[in-house]
Amino acid sequence: MSRLRSLFALVLVAIAAFSVSCSSPKIAKGPLYTPEQLAQIQNLSVDVLDIRERMLGIPPLVQQDDWGNVSTYIHGPLGELRFKMSILGRSLEPKKTKAEAADLAKKVFGHLNLIDEAVLTRDTRKALLNYNEALKDFDGFLQLVPDTSTIDEAA
Numbered sequence: 001m002s003r004l005r006s007l008f009a010l011v012l013v014a015i016a017a018f019s020v021s022c023s024s025p026k027i028a029k030g031p032l033y034t035p036e037q038l039a040q041i042q043n044l045s046v047d048v049l050d051i052r053e054r055m056l057g058i059p060p061l062v063q064q065d066d067w068g069n070v071s072t073y074i075h076g077p078l079g080e081l082r083f084k085m086s087i088l089g090r091s092l093e094p095k096k097t098k099a100e101a102a103d104l105a106k107k108v109f110g111h112l113n114l115i116d117e118a119v120l121t122r123d124t125r126k127a128l129l130n131y132n133e134a135l136k137d138f139d140g141f142l143q144l145v146p147d148t149s150t151i152d153e154a155a
Contacts, residue, residue, distance in 0.1 A: 032093040033146065044088040045145050051081045052138055055131075058115070062127045070127065071119045074112055082109055085141065097144050104141040108134050 033041065054077045061070045085108065089101035111134035118127035 037091065038146065041088065041091055041146060044084060044091065045142075048081075048084050048088055048142070048145075051078060051084060052135075052142070054078060055135065055138070058131050059128060062124055062131070065122070065124070067119045067122055071116060074116055074119075078112065081112070088145065089141070092144060092146075101141055101144050104137045104144070107137040108141065111137065 057073060057077070058070060061067075061073060082105070085105040086102075089098060089105050092098050092101050111130040114130040115127050115134070118124075118130065
């Protein structure tokens, strides 16, 4: 019986040693972005934030029933929003963040289209409601963008 216990202990030690030696170590992940990517994201972010600020011009136009300028504003100064948000969203990592950014950008564009529809029917309530929803989705999009304020401009 004593021999059987010793043999059993030896087999358990061999199994433990084998399983420890066959396991792979955890690999540390590096940073998601290179300094060049962060610089590009920073440049795109500045452009998108500028467009976000331009959106603040919509409510006064709606409240003044200046529907022609609301439509012109959406298609003019905000016209490049889709392009800039798409590029910025595609430069984000990981894939889950890219997908979420694309979804939020699509929602922003949808709300802008609904504002444009509200122009045709002169529906102030619909225009302002979709404006607020567009800002909410826009801010959600911007929260996905990494903080690039620590990038050295000389780098």
